[in-house]
Amino acid sequence: MPNLPKDELEVIFLSLVGVVAGIFLFWTGFRELKAKRIIQNTPTSKINTGAVGTNVEVKGRVIAEKDKMVRAPISGKPCALYHIEIQKWKRDRRSGFNRNRSFINMGERRGWQRGRWVTVAKYFSDDGFYIDDDSGANAMVLVEGATVNRNGGTSDYECSSNEFSTMDPELYQSLDQNKKKIRSFKLKDSAWLLSTDYRFREWCFAPGEQLYVLGHAGSNLKVKRPKKAGVKFFLKAKEAIRKNKELQKRFDANKDGKLDYYELERGAQLLAEKLSAKYSKEKLEELASKTKMVFKKENGYPFIISNRHEEDLVSNIGTWATVKIWGGPILTVASVAYLCSYYLK
Structure with a gap:
């Protein structure tokens, strides 16, 4: 060649x-x-009368226990589940016309650079949640693979890849816990010369929020019981922070070079928490007994979750x-x- x-x-x-x-x-x-x-x-159905095994459209509110909600890592809001989208700033190599023949760049401007944000990875804080429409039954929504079409603002956090170690501890911990879901993104500091800008965008699913769900409704319900992060695990987490300088740096909120009592306790709590433990054992058993259908990604079927009105969607x-x-x-x-x-x- x-x-x-x-x-x-x-x-x-x-x-x-x-x-x-x-x-x-x-x-x-x-x-x-x-x-x-x-x-x-597709007409809107009630959960207790929806036809399992087909496309089903329902509207219901998110069920969550107040003492089992997760804390969104960017906004700090308590929620039933949060969604993080990781975007990378891609600088355009050309802007305007090249030899009067190239395309006009229509991207955003960031400082002196022109380019755009490109999504490189996304994840949810856990597998999903339950919704209830007051029909006497509820539905489980397993969010992996769903198209999320939300109305409302986001909470954003921007950081360069050479500053990941100084990132907000809660966001860092969330990214670290979900690293298997975001293999296309590496939470590792880069050299200053190779630094890239990233934007982390957060959406929250609030308890009681009304949601529209369209997807394949299955009946193969397999409930996983929540794992509790007990005292033993909490103590192990605390010991891990004491022995690991990177963890100490991550949870050093005031950046004074050392962990005080409250910073250590907060760091151990973050490590010990299991974000998927949204429901107590008793609540999970109650929900499972009333669950009529399970929404999850199936090939050949659309899977949409939205807080918009149907006409707007x-x-x-x-x-x-x-x-x-x-x-x-x-x-x-x-x-x-x-x-x-x-x-x-």
């Missing part, structure tokens, strides 16, 4: 990225349009589907045209 000039390789690469991105947008647009039609054609999905269906082919054609114009100039 002949050695191509650097500019030519860059043109080919950017064009191929544009073509692939355009095809992907077109495909996801049709998938979202299909989801929109399913929402419109349909409008939101429809708008983005239209943008992708039309924008995908435009991006693909523009990328091919860009490549052709480079060689025909």
